Structures are given as structure tokens and as C-alpha cells.
Amino acid sequence: MSELSKAYRHNLRGLAAASIILALIGASTSNSFYLTTIIFALIEAISAIGLTLLFGFAGLASLGQAAFVGLGAYTAALLVERCAFPPIAGMALAILVPTAVGWIIGRPLLRLSGLYLTMASLALGVVLSLVFSQAISLTGGLDPGFMLNHAFSLGHWTLDSTKDMYWVCSVCVVLTLYLAINLIHSRFGRGLRALQSSEAAAEGSGIATVRFKTAIFAIAAGMAGLSGALYAFFMRSFNATAFDFSLSIELLIIVMVGSLRSVWGALFGAAVVTILPAALENFSDYKLFIYGVVMVLIMMFLPDGLFHGAVQGVSRLLAGKDAK
């Protein structure tokens, strides 16, 4: 077997391990506060996986991912609530609509490079966040917000409890990771990494860089849309503040804390960014301070992100055992 398919198999084994861990957490946790926190982490992880592909692999820093999360959330919620779509169809369209929007606005946007692209994505995020808060007849705006009366369901099987949503989110995370791992270990994935490192040499190798960038922008938008749909079905009542600029920033932090070079980082980053504030709840006044210090320490001592730090730690432990 070739070395590269070994690397791919390695990732699939990791995915199997992650599925087992998620199943164990699901089977052993009944405290709904813990479950809710973990669900938020899983939902953000899905957007962050998309952003890792976009930012980490293709080098395109987007500050507008929240727009696609919101687009996904409102697409799913409106289709189910107003058009009587089955929730699973609403969820499918919550992926497709942001993907299509990402594709269409991606082409002009991605002719920009570096900082200009980041600023343009920031503008996109701000504009859509304004639309979400002002188009009250559709979204409910900031107040009263959107009320989704239908729970997520598959056929006649209604999945409305926190535990049910945990399973739904876990399955979605595992599927998203699977798609992302496949994407990286392909001609397309190598093309993304190539264009990040040298756009000239990528073009010279026959890679249509603009089309590749547009495609990964659309894919990341689709993943953000899926996390939006999950958010809508989990919260059932939400308003436009959920999809403002701070979510885009949080997703970027997740990716940078987790890893820029591996989609696995999104899980680690999302866990820290969502679970840490919840765990620090008791420290009241010092909460933000401790949160900030932890983030700074991670960036100082694990500049490659938590995932690589964890991998290095484990391999050092194993090497230490071998030495003895």
C-alpha cells in the first residue's frame, strides 16, 4: 500500500475513534447543561471544519462565515415553518443555498487577494447580519426573533430532546469530517495547498486557481449552512444576534487555536472555545481574564494549534516509553 493511502487510512481510523468517543459521551452524559455545551461545540466545529479548509488549506481568511451560518439557519427554519418542508429537506437546502450563494459571490470576491478578500468577507458578514436583523417579516429580526415550532425529525421519527439533538449533531460532525478528510486527500485538496503556497506555480501546474478558490469558498459556506440549520433545530427560538460578527471571529479563533493544518483541529478548537467559558462560569468577574490568558498561552506554546500539540505530546510519550 502506498504511503499516501496510509495517511488517509490513518485519518479514517481517527474518525472511527472520534465516533466511538462521541458515542461514549452520548451514552454516559445525561446532564442537559453539559450536553447543551457539547452540542454548541459540535455545531461550531462543523463551521470551523469548513473554515479550516478555506483558511488553513487555501489560505483565504474569511471574516464572514457567520453570514452563511445565518443563511443556513433561516433557510432551514423558514422552509420548515412557512413552507411545511420536512426538516431533513430544510436541512439539505440549508446546505445548498449557502453553497450556491458562496459560489455566486465567491467568484468576484476571490479575485481579491489577501487582506482585501478578508475585508470584503467582513463586509459581506456585516451586510447579511443587518439583513437578518432588519428583514423582520422573514427572520423576526432581533425582537421577537424566530420561533421554530417544528422539531427536527426523520420521517415519523421526531428528534426533539437535547439527547436526540446531540446524536444528530454528532452524526453531522462525523459526516462533515469524513467529507473534509476525503477532500484533503485528493487532487483538489493538494491543489488548494499548492495555491496557498504559490499561486504562480499552482497555475503553472494546470490548477485553475480562481475556480478552486470559488469551490472551497462555496464548500465552506455549505458547511457553515449545515451548522446554522443544526443551530436552528436545536435552539428553536433564536434571533439575529446569533449570526453577527462575533460568531465569525469565534470561528476564526477556533481554527487558529485548533489547527490551521488539520481539520481535526476544529474539534479541539471548538471544544476549548465553547466549553472553557462554560467551565469558567464560577469565576464570574475573572472569567474573561482567564479565558484570554488561556488563549494567549495556547498561541504562545502551541503555535501550530492544539491538535498538533496533542499529537506531539502523545508521540513524545510513546517515544519515552520506547526508550525505557
Place this chain on the structure above:
Amino acid sequence: MSLSVQGLTKRFDGLTAVDGLSFEAPKGKVTALIGPNGAGKTTILSMISGLMAPSHGSIVYEGGALTGLSGHQIAQRGIARTYQNLQMFEDMSVLEAVMTGAHVLGRSGPISAMLRLPVVRREEHVLEAAARTALQRVHVPQSLYLREAVSLPYGLQRRVEIARALVAAPRLLLLDEPAAGLNPTETEELTHLIAGLRSEGLTVLLVEHDMEMVMNLSDSVVVMNFGKLICAGTPSEVQSNPLVIEAYLGEEEADA
């Protein structure tokens, strides 16, 4: 005729980097493009490979115009190049970097890749096999295939870069100072490699400062200075041309 350049001009604001240059690179031959630093050689390669648009003039390759095409479309037509400053892909193993060069051998897009359809799996094997063949061709030891490409010594990175260009089985190869930074033994190996490629029918356009290599290897030499053609001909014709000696080789001899 493989490549034919007519009246090619490139202006950057006030500066005319290439000024009405015409030359041809016959099929299955090594054509060298030489001239002092700043003569516009790399600019010409960049225009042929679609990195820069010419201000004027035409570039015709195998009967079709290349002007107006983007870089990846030109690569898809069987033109590959190397770069003066390497442009190695970071964060990639040697094998992956060369597989990236084999991009045009595959067809799968992002959706089939995400679903890992059988076509993608087959394609991965094809690309990896092609990359291994190309790496063997340029004598990169197999033990280095999984090393990070940018961590290799310069001479080896040069070879990886040539493998990255060769893997797509181009019909025209543009080499931008491939011997720069190589020691005499490595340069000799490179000369053999290029001569071998020529004997297989590959057309080569070579930009190089190593005169020994240029004169030993080239079938014809195009000399330019300040963006203009000085003369073109066989290596011996060029070497005896007084204009060339004055503009270029004379300086070389004085230096030596």
C-alpha cells in the same frame, strides 16, 4: 515548429522589459535564451506560461495562440516550467508536490473527491505512480519521498521542481536558470537529463547563465539584451558574433 514568438513586447509603466522580440523554438530541440541580467528573459518565460500578459505581439504554440490564455490553460496544453526562485509548495512532501504537478493528468473535482468515488481512488494511484516515475527520472532517492520538499537541500529541491514539471508529460518545457545554485557535478547531471529529454522529443526553452551548459546543450541560442534580440543561431555562430561578444560574452571573458 513548436513555439513561435513574434514581435513580443512587455511594458511596465515606463520600462520596456521586452521589446519586439521574435524567435522560434523548434520541436524536439533545446533552444537557449541568454542575455545579461535584466535582459528580459524571465519576463518572456512568464508571458509564454501565462503568468503575465504581453503588451504586444503573439505567442503561437503548436499552431494555436497562447496570448489571452490563463496560466492553467497553457499548462493544460502541455507546457510546463520551472522557476528561478523555485516556488516549491510548502507544507507538502516531495511526493505530494510532484503529484500536484501531475494535476492535468486527473479529472476529478471537489464533489467526487469529497465522496471519494472509485474514480478518485483510481486517479490517486495514477498520479502517485506518475510522480514516482518522474522522481526516479531525476534521481531523487526514494528515501526522501515523504520528506517535506522545502526542507531538502537546494540541489535536490531543483530536481524535485524539474520532476514536478516533467510529471505532467509536457511537450514544451521552460527552464528558468535550472543550474543556478548547483555544483559542477549536479550541473553535468542536469545537462545529461535535458539531453535525454530532448532525445525523447521534448522541446526545451532554456534560460541559463552557465555558458558551458548552454553551449554544450543547445541546438540554437537566442541572445538578447535590454529586451531586444541581438542575434540567434547555433552555439558556434553566436559565440563568433561580434555583437554578442561585445554585449555579453566579452564581458564574461573579461570577468574570467
